[in-house]
Amino acid sequence: MANATLLAQETSSAQKLDQLKKAINQQKTTIKQVNKQREELEKQLQKSDLAISQVVKAIAKTKQQLAETQQKLTTLEKQQTELLKKKNQQELLLAKQLRAAYSSGNHDYIKLLLNQESPAKVQRSITYYQYLNTARIEEIEQFKTTIDKLHQVKIEQMDQIQKLEQLQQAQSKQQKEFSQEKNQREQTIAKLSKQLLNDQQTLEKLEQEEANLKAALARIAKLSQQEESLKGLSRLKRKLSWPVNGKIRRSFGSSKQGYLKWKGVLLSAPTGRQVTTIHNGTVLFSDWLKGYGLVTVVDHGEGYMSLYGHNQALLKSVGDRVETGEPIALVGQSGGQEQSGLYFEIRHNGQAVNPKLWCR
Structure with missing residues:
Protein backbone atom coordinates (compact mmCIF):
# COMPACT_ATOMS: atom_id res chain seq x y z
CA MET A 1 0.00 0.00 0.00
CA ALA A 2 2.84 2.35 0.93
CA ASN A 3 4.61 1.53 -2.33
CA ALA A 4 1.47 2.32 -4.32
CA THR A 5 1.09 5.66 -2.54
CA LEU A 6 4.77 6.51 -3.15
CA LEU A 7 4.43 5.56 -6.81
CA ALA A 8 1.33 7.75 -7.15
CA GLN A 9 3.17 10.70 -5.57
CA GLU A 10 6.15 10.25 -7.91
CA THR A 11 3.82 10.06 -10.91
CA SER A 12 2.02 13.22 -9.79
CA SER A 13 5.33 15.05 -9.24
CA ALA A 14 6.59 13.95 -12.65
CA GLN A 15 3.40 15.20 -14.26
CA LYS A 16 3.66 18.53 -12.45
CA LEU A 17 7.32 18.85 -13.48
CA ASP A 18 6.38 18.02 -17.05
CA GLN A 19 3.60 20.63 -16.96
CA LEU A 20 6.01 23.19 -15.49
CA LYS A 21 8.57 22.50 -18.24
CA LYS A 22 5.86 22.89 -20.86
CA ALA A 23 4.71 26.15 -19.26
CA ILE A 24 8.33 27.44 -19.20
CA ASN A 25 8.86 26.46 -22.83
CA GLN A 195 3.27 45.21 -25.45
CA LEU A 196 3.60 46.13 -21.79
CA LEU A 197 6.99 45.24 -20.33
CA ASN A 198 7.58 44.32 -16.72
CA ASP A 199 10.22 46.15 -14.66
CA GLN A 200 12.93 43.60 -15.45
CA GLN A 201 12.22 43.66 -19.18
CA THR A 202 12.17 47.48 -19.19
CA LEU A 203 15.48 47.53 -17.34
CA GLU A 204 17.02 45.09 -19.81
CA LYS A 205 15.72 47.16 -22.73
CA LEU A 206 17.18 50.39 -21.32
CA GLU A 207 20.47 48.64 -20.49
CA GLN A 208 20.72 47.47 -24.11
CA GLU A 209 19.93 50.97 -25.44
CA GLU A 210 22.53 52.55 -23.16
CA ALA A 211 25.10 49.94 -24.18
CA ASN A 212 24.34 50.66 -27.85
CA LEU A 213 24.81 54.39 -27.27
CA LYS A 214 28.08 53.87 -25.39
CA ALA A 215 29.39 51.57 -28.14
CA ALA A 216 28.36 54.03 -30.85
CA LEU A 217 30.11 56.92 -29.07
CA ALA A 218 33.23 54.80 -28.59
CA ARG A 219 33.28 53.97 -32.32
CA ILE A 220 32.86 57.55 -33.47
CA ALA A 221 35.43 58.76 -30.90
CA LYS A 222 38.01 56.50 -32.57
CA LEU A 223 37.07 57.87 -35.98
CA SER A 224 37.24 61.51 -34.92
CA GLN A 225 40.27 63.50 -35.92
CA GLN A 226 41.22 66.00 -33.27
CA GLU A 227 41.46 69.48 -34.77
CA GLU A 228 43.84 71.99 -33.22
CA SER A 229 41.19 74.68 -33.61
CA LEU A 230 38.78 72.77 -31.31
CA LYS A 231 39.69 73.62 -27.73
CA GLY A 232 37.06 71.60 -25.87
CA LEU A 233 34.69 72.87 -23.19
CA SER A 234 36.87 72.85 -20.04
CA ARG A 235 37.05 76.67 -19.88
CA LEU A 236 33.39 77.21 -20.66
CA LYS A 237 31.67 76.00 -17.50
CA ARG A 238 28.41 77.92 -16.86
CA LYS A 239 29.08 80.00 -19.97
CA LEU A 240 27.19 78.00 -22.60
CA SER A 241 23.56 78.37 -23.66
CA TRP A 242 21.18 75.41 -23.61
CA PRO A 243 20.59 73.88 -27.08
CA VAL A 244 16.86 74.64 -26.83
CA ASN A 245 14.66 76.73 -24.54
CA GLY A 246 12.58 74.40 -22.41
CA LYS A 247 11.89 73.07 -18.94
CA ILE A 248 14.06 70.19 -17.73
CA ARG A 249 11.76 67.16 -17.54
CA ARG A 250 14.44 64.66 -16.50
CA SER A 251 17.60 65.76 -14.66
CA PHE A 252 21.10 64.36 -14.91
CA GLY A 253 21.66 61.63 -12.31
CA SER A 254 17.97 61.12 -11.47
CA SER A 255 16.54 57.59 -11.43
CA LYS A 256 15.65 56.15 -14.80
CA GLN A 257 14.83 52.48 -14.12
CA GLY A 258 16.19 50.29 -11.38
CA TYR A 259 19.82 51.18 -10.81
CA LEU A 260 20.05 53.11 -14.12
CA LYS A 261 20.42 56.88 -13.92
CA TRP A 262 19.88 59.59 -16.52
CA LYS A 263 23.18 60.34 -18.27
CA GLY A 264 21.85 63.61 -19.67
CA VAL A 265 18.79 65.85 -19.42
CA LEU A 266 15.43 65.68 -21.15
CA LEU A 267 14.20 69.15 -22.12
CA SER A 268 10.54 69.84 -22.91
CA ALA A 269 10.10 71.73 -26.18
CA PRO A 270 7.51 71.85 -28.98
CA THR A 271 7.96 69.84 -32.17
CA GLY A 272 9.80 71.73 -34.87
CA ARG A 273 11.70 74.14 -32.61
CA GLN A 274 15.33 74.64 -33.67
CA VAL A 275 18.06 72.81 -31.77
CA THR A 276 21.36 74.72 -31.72
CA THR A 277 24.84 73.45 -30.95
CA ILE A 278 26.25 74.61 -27.60
CA HIS A 279 29.71 75.31 -29.07
CA ASN A 280 31.63 75.07 -32.32
CA GLY A 281 32.74 71.64 -33.48
CA THR A 282 32.46 68.89 -36.08
CA VAL A 283 29.48 66.59 -36.58
CA LEU A 284 30.58 62.98 -35.88
CA PHE A 285 27.21 61.23 -35.99
CA SER A 286 23.91 62.09 -37.65
CA ASP A 287 21.53 59.13 -37.82
CA TRP A 288 18.87 57.07 -36.04
CA LEU A 289 19.85 55.20 -32.87
CA LYS A 290 17.61 52.72 -31.05
CA GLY A 291 16.07 54.26 -27.95
CA TYR A 292 17.25 57.77 -28.82
CA GLY A 293 15.71 58.29 -32.27
CA LEU A 294 17.37 60.76 -34.60
CA VAL A 295 20.66 61.77 -33.00
CA THR A 296 23.38 64.30 -33.76
CA VAL A 297 26.75 64.12 -31.99
CA VAL A 298 29.18 67.06 -32.16
CA ASP A 299 32.90 66.80 -31.36
CA HIS A 300 34.21 69.91 -29.55
CA GLY A 301 37.80 68.74 -29.19
CA GLU A 302 39.89 67.71 -26.16
CA GLY A 303 37.64 64.66 -25.64
CA TYR A 304 34.42 66.69 -25.28
CA MET A 305 31.25 65.74 -27.18
CA SER A 306 27.64 66.89 -27.06
CA LEU A 307 24.69 64.67 -28.01
CA TYR A 308 21.22 65.75 -29.16
CA GLY A 309 18.51 63.06 -29.39
CA HIS A 310 14.79 62.44 -30.15
CA ASN A 311 14.91 64.99 -32.99
CA GLN A 312 12.28 65.30 -35.69
CA ALA A 313 14.84 66.16 -38.37
CA LEU A 314 18.64 66.39 -38.60
CA LEU A 315 19.95 69.46 -40.43
CA LYS A 316 23.64 68.54 -40.54
CA SER A 317 25.64 65.63 -41.96
CA VAL A 318 28.72 63.81 -40.70
CA GLY A 319 31.82 65.93 -41.26
CA ASP A 320 30.00 69.28 -41.22
CA ARG A 321 31.67 72.04 -39.23
CA VAL A 322 29.19 73.88 -36.98
CA GLU A 323 29.50 77.14 -35.11
CA THR A 324 28.19 78.10 -31.67
CA GLY A 325 24.42 78.60 -31.76
CA GLU A 326 24.03 77.17 -35.27
CA PRO A 327 20.80 75.17 -35.91
CA ILE A 328 21.63 71.47 -36.23
CA ALA A 329 18.24 69.77 -35.76
CA LEU A 330 14.53 70.22 -35.07
CA VAL A 331 12.89 69.10 -31.83
CA GLY A 332 10.76 65.97 -32.16
CA GLN A 333 9.77 62.74 -30.47
CA SER A 334 11.64 60.15 -32.52
CA GLY A 335 12.75 56.89 -30.96
CA GLY A 336 9.32 56.08 -29.57
CA GLN A 337 8.74 59.13 -27.37
CA GLU A 338 5.13 60.04 -26.60
CA GLN A 339 5.97 63.70 -25.92
CA SER A 340 8.18 66.03 -27.91
CA GLY A 341 11.44 67.15 -26.37
CA LEU A 342 15.21 67.06 -26.66
CA TYR A 343 17.53 64.58 -24.97
CA PHE A 344 20.87 66.31 -24.36
CA GLU A 345 24.19 64.98 -23.10
CA ILE A 346 27.73 66.28 -22.63
CA ARG A 347 30.51 63.69 -22.45
CA HIS A 348 34.21 63.98 -21.69
CA ASN A 349 36.43 61.09 -22.71
CA GLY A 350 33.34 58.91 -23.00
CA GLN A 351 31.99 59.72 -19.51
CA ALA A 352 28.70 61.60 -19.16
CA VAL A 353 28.94 64.86 -17.18
CA ASN A 354 26.19 67.07 -15.79
CA PRO A 355 25.15 69.59 -18.50
CA LYS A 356 24.11 72.03 -15.76
CA LEU A 357 27.80 72.58 -15.00
CA TRP A 358 28.26 73.99 -18.51
CA CYS A 359 24.93 75.50 -19.54
CA ARG A 360 23.22 78.44 -17.86
Whole structure:
Protein backbone atom coordinates (compact mmCIF):
# COMPACT_ATOMS: atom_id res chain seq x y z
CA MET A 1 0.00 0.00 0.00
CA ALA A 2 2.84 2.35 0.93
CA ASN A 3 4.61 1.53 -2.33
CA ALA A 4 1.47 2.32 -4.32
CA THR A 5 1.09 5.66 -2.54
CA LEU A 6 4.77 6.51 -3.15
CA LEU A 7 4.43 5.56 -6.81
CA ALA A 8 1.33 7.75 -7.15
CA GLN A 9 3.17 10.70 -5.57
CA GLU A 10 6.15 10.25 -7.91
CA THR A 11 3.82 10.06 -10.91
CA SER A 12 2.02 13.22 -9.79
CA SER A 13 5.33 15.05 -9.24
CA ALA A 14 6.59 13.95 -12.65
CA GLN A 15 3.40 15.20 -14.26
CA LYS A 16 3.66 18.53 -12.45
CA LEU A 17 7.32 18.85 -13.48
CA ASP A 18 6.38 18.02 -17.05
CA GLN A 19 3.60 20.63 -16.96
CA LEU A 20 6.01 23.19 -15.49
CA LYS A 21 8.57 22.50 -18.24
CA LYS A 22 5.86 22.89 -20.86
CA ALA A 23 4.71 26.15 -19.26
CA ILE A 24 8.33 27.44 -19.20
CA ASN A 25 8.86 26.46 -22.83
CA GLN A 26 5.57 28.10 -23.76
CA GLN A 27 6.59 31.25 -21.91
CA LYS A 28 9.99 31.26 -23.66
CA THR A 29 8.25 30.86 -27.02
CA THR A 30 5.84 33.70 -26.17
CA ILE A 31 8.70 35.98 -25.06
CA LYS A 32 10.64 35.13 -28.20
CA GLN A 33 7.60 35.96 -30.37
CA VAL A 34 6.96 39.21 -28.47
CA ASN A 35 10.63 40.23 -28.80
CA LYS A 36 10.54 39.46 -32.51
CA GLN A 37 7.36 41.48 -32.95
CA ARG A 38 8.90 44.32 -30.95
CA GLU A 39 12.03 44.27 -33.11
CA GLU A 40 9.86 44.50 -36.23
CA LEU A 41 7.88 47.37 -34.73
CA GLU A 42 11.10 49.19 -33.76
CA LYS A 43 12.36 48.77 -37.33
CA GLN A 44 9.08 50.24 -38.53
CA LEU A 45 9.49 53.06 -36.02
CA GLN A 46 12.99 53.76 -37.34
CA LYS A 47 11.65 53.80 -40.90
CA SER A 48 8.84 56.20 -39.94
CA ASP A 49 11.18 58.52 -38.00
CA LEU A 50 13.60 58.71 -40.92
CA ALA A 51 10.77 59.25 -43.42
CA ILE A 52 9.31 62.06 -41.30
CA SER A 53 12.75 63.64 -41.06
CA GLN A 54 13.13 63.66 -44.85
CA VAL A 55 9.63 65.09 -45.38
CA VAL A 56 10.15 67.80 -42.75
CA LYS A 57 13.42 68.87 -44.39
CA ALA A 58 11.72 68.88 -47.80
CA ILE A 59 8.88 71.02 -46.40
CA ALA A 60 11.40 73.47 -44.89
CA LYS A 61 13.27 73.70 -48.20
CA THR A 62 10.03 74.22 -50.15
CA LYS A 63 8.95 76.89 -47.69
CA GLN A 64 12.24 78.72 -48.23
CA GLN A 65 11.89 78.43 -52.01
CA LEU A 66 8.33 79.75 -51.81
CA ALA A 67 9.53 82.78 -49.85
CA GLU A 68 12.33 83.38 -52.38
CA THR A 69 9.92 83.04 -55.31
CA GLN A 70 7.44 85.45 -53.71
CA GLN A 71 10.27 87.91 -53.15
CA LYS A 72 11.37 87.54 -56.78
CA LEU A 73 7.82 88.19 -57.97
CA THR A 74 7.62 91.31 -55.78
CA THR A 75 10.91 92.55 -57.27
CA LEU A 76 9.69 91.85 -60.81
CA GLU A 77 6.44 93.70 -60.15
CA LYS A 78 8.44 96.74 -59.01
CA GLN A 79 10.61 96.51 -62.15
CA GLN A 80 7.51 96.25 -64.30
CA THR A 81 5.98 99.33 -62.68
CA GLU A 82 9.20 101.33 -63.19
CA LEU A 83 9.54 100.18 -66.82
CA LEU A 84 5.91 101.03 -67.62
CA LYS A 85 6.44 104.48 -66.11
CA LYS A 86 9.63 104.91 -68.15
CA LYS A 87 7.83 103.68 -71.29
CA ASN A 88 5.03 106.23 -70.82
CA GLN A 89 7.57 109.03 -70.31
CA GLN A 90 9.45 108.02 -73.47
CA GLU A 91 6.22 107.86 -75.47
CA LEU A 92 5.31 111.39 -74.36
CA LEU A 93 8.80 112.68 -75.22
CA LEU A 94 8.73 111.10 -78.69
CA ALA A 95 5.28 112.50 -79.35
CA LYS A 96 6.47 115.95 -78.29
CA GLN A 97 9.49 115.74 -80.59
CA LEU A 98 7.33 114.64 -83.53
CA ARG A 99 4.88 117.49 -82.95
CA ALA A 100 7.77 119.97 -82.76
CA ALA A 101 9.26 118.62 -85.99
CA TYR A 102 5.88 118.82 -87.74
CA SER A 103 5.19 122.39 -86.61
CA SER A 104 8.63 123.58 -87.76
CA GLY A 105 7.62 123.00 -91.35
CA ASN A 106 8.76 120.85 -94.27
CA HIS A 107 11.90 118.82 -93.58
CA ASP A 108 12.83 118.25 -97.22
CA TYR A 109 16.49 119.18 -97.38
CA ILE A 110 16.46 119.48 -101.20
CA LYS A 111 13.60 121.98 -101.05
CA LEU A 112 15.49 123.89 -98.41
CA LEU A 113 18.52 124.17 -100.71
CA LEU A 114 16.39 125.22 -103.67
CA ASN A 115 15.00 128.17 -101.70
CA GLN A 116 18.36 129.83 -102.48
CA GLU A 117 18.78 131.19 -98.97
CA SER A 118 22.21 132.12 -97.64
CA PRO A 119 24.58 129.13 -97.25
CA ALA A 120 25.11 129.96 -93.57
CA LYS A 121 21.42 129.89 -92.82
CA VAL A 122 20.99 126.67 -94.78
CA GLN A 123 23.87 125.08 -92.85
CA ARG A 124 22.35 126.12 -89.53
CA SER A 125 19.00 124.64 -90.51
CA ILE A 126 20.56 121.39 -91.67
CA THR A 127 22.56 121.10 -88.45
CA TYR A 128 19.40 121.76 -86.41
CA TYR A 129 17.47 119.10 -88.32
CA GLN A 130 20.32 116.61 -87.90
CA TYR A 131 20.36 117.32 -84.16
CA LEU A 132 16.63 116.72 -83.87
CA ASN A 133 16.90 113.57 -85.96
CA THR A 134 19.75 112.22 -83.82
CA ALA A 135 17.78 112.96 -80.63
CA ARG A 136 14.73 111.18 -82.01
CA ILE A 137 16.81 108.14 -83.01
CA GLU A 138 18.33 107.96 -79.49
CA GLU A 139 14.91 108.20 -77.88
CA ILE A 140 13.55 105.52 -80.21
CA GLU A 141 16.46 103.21 -79.34
CA GLN A 142 15.90 103.80 -75.62
CA PHE A 143 12.20 103.17 -76.13
CA LYS A 144 12.97 99.88 -77.91
CA THR A 145 15.33 98.88 -75.06
CA THR A 146 12.61 99.64 -72.50
CA ILE A 147 10.07 97.57 -74.46
CA ASP A 148 12.55 94.64 -74.64
CA LYS A 149 13.23 94.80 -70.89
CA LEU A 150 9.51 94.95 -70.17
CA HIS A 151 8.98 91.89 -72.36
CA GLN A 152 11.74 90.00 -70.51
CA VAL A 153 10.26 90.94 -67.15
CA LYS A 154 6.86 89.62 -68.23
CA ILE A 155 8.42 86.33 -69.38
CA GLU A 156 10.30 85.98 -66.09
CA GLN A 157 7.11 86.77 -64.20
CA MET A 158 5.32 83.94 -65.99
CA ASP A 159 8.21 81.58 -65.17
CA GLN A 160 8.12 82.56 -61.50
CA ILE A 161 4.33 82.18 -61.32
CA GLN A 162 4.65 78.69 -62.82
CA LYS A 163 7.42 77.86 -60.35
CA LEU A 164 5.24 79.16 -57.51
CA GLU A 165 2.38 76.89 -58.56
CA GLN A 166 4.71 73.88 -58.75
CA LEU A 167 6.13 74.65 -55.29
CA GLN A 168 2.64 74.98 -53.83
CA GLN A 169 1.70 71.60 -55.33
CA ALA A 170 4.92 70.08 -53.94
CA GLN A 171 4.20 71.55 -50.51
CA SER A 172 0.68 70.11 -50.55
CA LYS A 173 2.07 66.68 -51.47
CA GLN A 174 4.74 66.91 -48.76
CA GLN A 175 2.16 67.82 -46.13
CA LYS A 176 0.08 64.81 -47.18
CA GLU A 177 3.15 62.54 -46.94
CA PHE A 178 3.94 64.00 -43.52
CA SER A 179 0.43 63.24 -42.27
CA GLN A 180 0.65 59.68 -43.58
CA GLU A 181 4.05 59.04 -41.99
CA LYS A 182 2.89 60.64 -38.74
CA ASN A 183 -0.19 58.39 -38.66
CA GLN A 184 2.01 55.35 -39.37
CA ARG A 185 4.33 56.34 -36.52
CA GLU A 186 1.41 56.81 -34.11
CA GLN A 187 0.07 53.36 -35.03
CA THR A 188 3.51 51.83 -34.40
CA ILE A 189 3.81 53.61 -31.04
CA ALA A 190 0.33 52.36 -30.09
CA LYS A 191 1.31 48.76 -30.93
CA LEU A 192 4.54 49.09 -28.94
CA SER A 193 2.60 50.50 -25.98
CA LYS A 194 0.27 47.49 -25.99
CA GLN A 195 3.27 45.21 -25.45
CA LEU A 196 3.60 46.13 -21.79
CA LEU A 197 6.99 45.24 -20.33
CA ASN A 198 7.58 44.32 -16.72
CA ASP A 199 10.22 46.15 -14.66
CA GLN A 200 12.93 43.60 -15.45
CA GLN A 201 12.22 43.66 -19.18
CA THR A 202 12.17 47.48 -19.19
CA LEU A 203 15.48 47.53 -17.34
CA GLU A 204 17.02 45.09 -19.81
CA LYS A 205 15.72 47.16 -22.73
CA LEU A 206 17.18 50.39 -21.32
CA GLU A 207 20.47 48.64 -20.49
CA GLN A 208 20.72 47.47 -24.11
CA GLU A 209 19.93 50.97 -25.44
CA GLU A 210 22.53 52.55 -23.16
CA ALA A 211 25.10 49.94 -24.18
CA ASN A 212 24.34 50.66 -27.85
CA LEU A 213 24.81 54.39 -27.27
CA LYS A 214 28.08 53.87 -25.39
CA ALA A 215 29.39 51.57 -28.14
CA ALA A 216 28.36 54.03 -30.85
CA LEU A 217 30.11 56.92 -29.07
CA ALA A 218 33.23 54.80 -28.59
CA ARG A 219 33.28 53.97 -32.32
CA ILE A 220 32.86 57.55 -33.47
CA ALA A 221 35.43 58.76 -30.90
CA LYS A 222 38.01 56.50 -32.57
CA LEU A 223 37.07 57.87 -35.98
CA SER A 224 37.24 61.51 -34.92
CA GLN A 225 40.27 63.50 -35.92
CA GLN A 226 41.22 66.00 -33.27
CA GLU A 227 41.46 69.48 -34.77
CA GLU A 228 43.84 71.99 -33.22
CA SER A 229 41.19 74.68 -33.61
CA LEU A 230 38.78 72.77 -31.31
CA LYS A 231 39.69 73.62 -27.73
CA GLY A 232 37.06 71.60 -25.87
CA LEU A 233 34.69 72.87 -23.19
CA SER A 234 36.87 72.85 -20.04
CA ARG A 235 37.05 76.67 -19.88
CA LEU A 236 33.39 77.21 -20.66
CA LYS A 237 31.67 76.00 -17.50
CA ARG A 238 28.41 77.92 -16.86
CA LYS A 239 29.08 80.00 -19.97
CA LEU A 240 27.19 78.00 -22.60
CA SER A 241 23.56 78.37 -23.66
CA TRP A 242 21.18 75.41 -23.61
CA PRO A 243 20.59 73.88 -27.08
CA VAL A 244 16.86 74.64 -26.83
CA ASN A 245 14.66 76.73 -24.54
CA GLY A 246 12.58 74.40 -22.41
CA LYS A 247 11.89 73.07 -18.94
CA ILE A 248 14.06 70.19 -17.73
CA ARG A 249 11.76 67.16 -17.54
CA ARG A 250 14.44 64.66 -16.50
CA SER A 251 17.60 65.76 -14.66
CA PHE A 252 21.10 64.36 -14.91
CA GLY A 253 21.66 61.63 -12.31
CA SER A 254 17.97 61.12 -11.47
CA SER A 255 16.54 57.59 -11.43
CA LYS A 256 15.65 56.15 -14.80
CA GLN A 257 14.83 52.48 -14.12
CA GLY A 258 16.19 50.29 -11.38
CA TYR A 259 19.82 51.18 -10.81
CA LEU A 260 20.05 53.11 -14.12
CA LYS A 261 20.42 56.88 -13.92
CA TRP A 262 19.88 59.59 -16.52
CA LYS A 263 23.18 60.34 -18.27
CA GLY A 264 21.85 63.61 -19.67
CA VAL A 265 18.79 65.85 -19.42
CA LEU A 266 15.43 65.68 -21.15
CA LEU A 267 14.20 69.15 -22.12
CA SER A 268 10.54 69.84 -22.91
CA ALA A 269 10.10 71.73 -26.18
CA PRO A 270 7.51 71.85 -28.98
CA THR A 271 7.96 69.84 -32.17
CA GLY A 272 9.80 71.73 -34.87
CA ARG A 273 11.70 74.14 -32.61
CA GLN A 274 15.33 74.64 -33.67
CA VAL A 275 18.06 72.81 -31.77
CA THR A 276 21.36 74.72 -31.72
CA THR A 277 24.84 73.45 -30.95
CA ILE A 278 26.25 74.61 -27.60
CA HIS A 279 29.71 75.31 -29.07
CA ASN A 280 31.63 75.07 -32.32
CA GLY A 281 32.74 71.64 -33.48
CA THR A 282 32.46 68.89 -36.08
CA VAL A 283 29.48 66.59 -36.58
CA LEU A 284 30.58 62.98 -35.88
CA PHE A 285 27.21 61.23 -35.99
CA SER A 286 23.91 62.09 -37.65
CA ASP A 287 21.53 59.13 -37.82
CA TRP A 288 18.87 57.07 -36.04
CA LEU A 289 19.85 55.20 -32.87
CA LYS A 290 17.61 52.72 -31.05
CA GLY A 291 16.07 54.26 -27.95
CA TYR A 292 17.25 57.77 -28.82
CA GLY A 293 15.71 58.29 -32.27
CA LEU A 294 17.37 60.76 -34.60
CA VAL A 295 20.66 61.77 -33.00
CA THR A 296 23.38 64.30 -33.76
CA VAL A 297 26.75 64.12 -31.99
CA VAL A 298 29.18 67.06 -32.16
CA ASP A 299 32.90 66.80 -31.36
CA HIS A 300 34.21 69.91 -29.55
CA GLY A 301 37.80 68.74 -29.19
CA GLU A 302 39.89 67.71 -26.16
CA GLY A 303 37.64 64.66 -25.64
CA TYR A 304 34.42 66.69 -25.28
CA MET A 305 31.25 65.74 -27.18
CA SER A 306 27.64 66.89 -27.06
CA LEU A 307 24.69 64.67 -28.01
CA TYR A 308 21.22 65.75 -29.16
CA GLY A 309 18.51 63.06 -29.39
CA HIS A 310 14.79 62.44 -30.15
CA ASN A 311 14.91 64.99 -32.99
CA GLN A 312 12.28 65.30 -35.69
CA ALA A 313 14.84 66.16 -38.37
CA LEU A 314 18.64 66.39 -38.60
CA LEU A 315 19.95 69.46 -40.43
CA LYS A 316 23.64 68.54 -40.54
CA SER A 317 25.64 65.63 -41.96
CA VAL A 318 28.72 63.81 -40.70
CA GLY A 319 31.82 65.93 -41.26
CA ASP A 320 30.00 69.28 -41.22
CA ARG A 321 31.67 72.04 -39.23
CA VAL A 322 29.19 73.88 -36.98
CA GLU A 323 29.50 77.14 -35.11
CA THR A 324 28.19 78.10 -31.67
CA GLY A 325 24.42 78.60 -31.76
CA GLU A 326 24.03 77.17 -35.27
CA PRO A 327 20.80 75.17 -35.91
CA ILE A 328 21.63 71.47 -36.23
CA ALA A 329 18.24 69.77 -35.76
CA LEU A 330 14.53 70.22 -35.07
CA VAL A 331 12.89 69.10 -31.83
CA GLY A 332 10.76 65.97 -32.16
CA GLN A 333 9.77 62.74 -30.47
CA SER A 334 11.64 60.15 -32.52
CA GLY A 335 12.75 56.89 -30.96
CA GLY A 336 9.32 56.08 -29.57
CA GLN A 337 8.74 59.13 -27.37
CA GLU A 338 5.13 60.04 -26.60
CA GLN A 339 5.97 63.70 -25.92
CA SER A 340 8.18 66.03 -27.91
CA GLY A 341 11.44 67.15 -26.37
CA LEU A 342 15.21 67.06 -26.66
CA TYR A 343 17.53 64.58 -24.97
CA PHE A 344 20.87 66.31 -24.36
CA GLU A 345 24.19 64.98 -23.10
CA ILE A 346 27.73 66.28 -22.63
CA ARG A 347 30.51 63.69 -22.45
CA HIS A 348 34.21 63.98 -21.69
CA ASN A 349 36.43 61.09 -22.71
CA GLY A 350 33.34 58.91 -23.00
CA GLN A 351 31.99 59.72 -19.51
CA ALA A 352 28.70 61.60 -19.16
CA VAL A 353 28.94 64.86 -17.18
CA ASN A 354 26.19 67.07 -15.79
CA PRO A 355 25.15 69.59 -18.50
CA LYS A 356 24.11 72.03 -15.76
CA LEU A 357 27.80 72.58 -15.00
CA TRP A 358 28.26 73.99 -18.51
CA CYS A 359 24.93 75.50 -19.54
CA ARG A 360 23.22 78.44 -17.86
